[in-house]
Amino acid sequence: MTNSPAPAAGTVSLFDSRPFFEKALLYGVQHGLIHQHKLDAIAEEAPKGMVQIARYFGSEFLRPELERARDRIVNLVSLHLQFASEGDLRVAATLLRDHSFLSRSKAGSDMLKALIVMPQNTHFGMNERGGFSDRHIPQLARWSLASFAEVQAELAARRRVAQVVDAALWLADQLGLSADELQDHEPDAEAVIRTALLANAIRRKDMPDWPGFEKMIASLRRNTRASAILVTDFPKNLPSEFNEVVASVRQSVLSDLPKLLDARLGIRKLFDQTPAFVGRYFWIEDALSEVGQHDRARSAAWEKITQGHSDDSTLLTLFVCVAAGSAPKTLLTDKSAASLIRKLRKTGFQPQLASDYILAHAPDQHQDDYARLWQDFVAEAQSTLLSDRDNKLADALALLRRECNVA
Numbered sequence: 446m447t448n449s450p451a452p453a454a455g456t457v458s459l460f461d462s463r464p465f466f467e468k469a470l471l472y473g474v475q476h477g478l479i480h481q482h483k484l485d486a487i488a489e490e491a492p493k494g495m496v497q498i499a500r501y502f503g504s505e506f507l508r509p510e511l512e513r514a515r516d517r518i519v520n521l522v523s524l525h526l527q528f529a530s531e532g533d534l535r536v537a538a539t540l541l542r543d544h545s546f547l548s549r550s551k552a553g554s555d556m557l558k559a560l561i562v563m564p565q566n567t568h569f570g571m572n573e574r575g576g577f578s579d580r581h582i583p584q585l586a587r588w589s590l591a592s593f594a595e596v597q598a599e600l601a602a603r604r605r606v607a608q609v610v611d612a613a614l615w616l617a618d619q620l621g622l623s624a625d626e627l628q629d630h631e632p633d634a635e636a637v638i639r640t641a642l643l644a645n646a647i648r649r650k651d652m653p654d655w656p657g658f659e660k661m662i663a664s665l666r667r668n669t670r671a672s673a674i675l676v677t678d679f680p681k682n683l684p685s686e687f688n689e690v691v692a693s694v695r696q697s698v699l700s701d702l703p704k705l706l707d708a709r710l711g712i713r714k715l716f717d718q719t720p721a722f723v724g725r726y727f728w729i730e731d732a733l734s735e736v737g738q739h740d741r742a743r744s745a746a747w748e749k750i751t752q753g754h755s756d757d758s759t760l761l762t763l764f765v766c767v768a769a770g771s772a773p774k775t776l777l778t779d780k781s782a783a784s785l786i787r788k789l790r791k792t793g794f795q796p797q798l799a800s801d802y803i804l805a806h807a808p809d810q811h812q813d814d815y816a817r818l819w820q821d822f823v824a825e826a827q828s829t830l831l832s833d834r835d836n837k838l839a840d841a842l843a844l845l846r847r848e849c850n851v852a
Contacts, residue, residue: 465523465537465593469530473538483542490546494518498550502586517589521553522546527593528556557588560596563603564610570631572610609634609694612687616641616680620652622729636727638694639701643726646675658728659712666706675699701725744808751775755811757818762849764799764819773802776850779842786841789830796823822848 470487473479499505499514526549530536540549558577561584566572577585588596613634617627620641627637644653647664651657665671676699679691701722704710716722750773751759759775766774769789777785796819803815829835829844845851 464519465527466519466541467523469526469534469537469541472534473541476535476538478535478538479542487541487546491515491518494547494550498589502582502589513590518550520591521557521589522549523553524593524596525549525553525556528597554585554589557585557596560600560603561585561588563600564606565603567606567609567613567634568631569610569628569634574628608687608690609638612690613637613641615684615687616691617652619680619682620644620650622652630727630730632727633724635694635697636725638691639698639725640727641680642675642691642695642698643705645678645680646671652727652729654729658716658726662705662712662716666708672702672706675702747806747808750806758848758850760815760818761822762851764802764815764822765845765849767802768795768799770795770798776852777845778852782842782845782849782851783838786830786838786845790833794827794831796820796827 470479470484474484495511495514495518496505498517499507499510502514502517503510505511505514526537526540529540529552558581561581562573562575562577564572588599591599614624614627617637618624640653640658643661643665644650647661647668649657649661653661665675675695679688683691698705704715704722716726751763752775754775762775762777763773766772766777766785769785770792771785771788774781799819800816803812803819807815826844826848830841832840835841842851
């Protein structure tokens with residue numbers, strides 16, 4: 446702000462379109478802050494700076510480039526002075542007095558370079574990594590001629606985005622996920638914050654993969670106290686500068702809470718197939734982890750079916766039952782074995798059913814061996830099991846007693 450008196454009532458206040466640098470310089474001269482030796486120094490430095498800027502953005506040998514360079518250097522100094530002084534002309538004039546003209550131009554340029562590499566979007570996949578480089582020069586060319594109002598608005602917007610991104614990075618780090626790993630996954634920063642809030646509510650200490658995320662939601666649905674924590678508690682040791690961001694994102698989680706807690710909604714369907722929820726929360730996409738989880742679940746189910754046995758007799762008993770269209774069993778009595786043979790001869794023997802069963806239920810690493818075992822059995826036993834000359838089932842029963850578990 447200037448120290449000029451406010452216009453009297455009834456007068457017209459003229460808009461002062463002079464660059465802020467010029468206003469600060471004139472103020473400094475008028476108030477004895479800037480003397481002739483400083484004006485001489487500025488007059489000597491300015492042409493050198495113009496040539497450097499013209500060369501950086503194009504060519505110092507073209508008059509239009511030099512004219513734009515003059516506009517740029519004045520604007521860069523003006524932007525720096527106006528931001529650094531917060532519009533106070535006395536502070537700006539003091540900065541001009543105490544520092545060289547070229548250093549203030551560089552300060553303005555550095556400020557714009559920092560602005561250009563700030564994130565524009567809270568989606569990690571849409572932001573560039575690293576600092577300012579030659580590929581950013583065209584952007585710097587544009588911003589070096591922008592008005593203070595334009596730069597101020599852009600800076601405010603990018604600072605808001607950076608705050609969300611930084612909050613997500615901090616929360617991810619607390620859950621054991623590094624900044625590089627998070628960048629590789631490319632989620633929305635808000636999605637990371639939402640998941641971190643859910644993790645905090647159930648006191649989870651690491652960033653979940655999909656199976657872990659499913660368990661987290663299931664736990665939240667069972668635990669009413671966790672819902673209360675979600676409403677009232679921030680993650681432990683959350684830096685105060687992130688409070689506003691996290692509080693804002695938490696409101697969106699609370700809006701989601703009725704669906705999150707609705708046990709009638711399948712978790713996979715809600716988060717992976719409902720458009721409004723796709724990408725709204727974050728989990729580590731780890732295909733190997735999900736395959737491992739699937740394999741463990743399949744192995745556990747197979748262990749339950751076979752009761753932990755993997756001998757050929759147990760497996761063949763199971764496969765024959767399936768091929769007959771009967772309930773899977775690993776042990777037959779003489780009576781049930783005879784009934785099974787009669788069913789095979791009446792409704793048909795369907796070896797493919799057992800082959801499909803192996804593919805659907807057996808652990809991956811054993812499927813080929815089990816399939817060969819079954820194919821060999823079918824080749825040797827099918828004619829005996831289905832023989833119409835074995836009216837008393839003697840040969841078929843003898844085969845099952847030899848190859849399967851018949852007590």
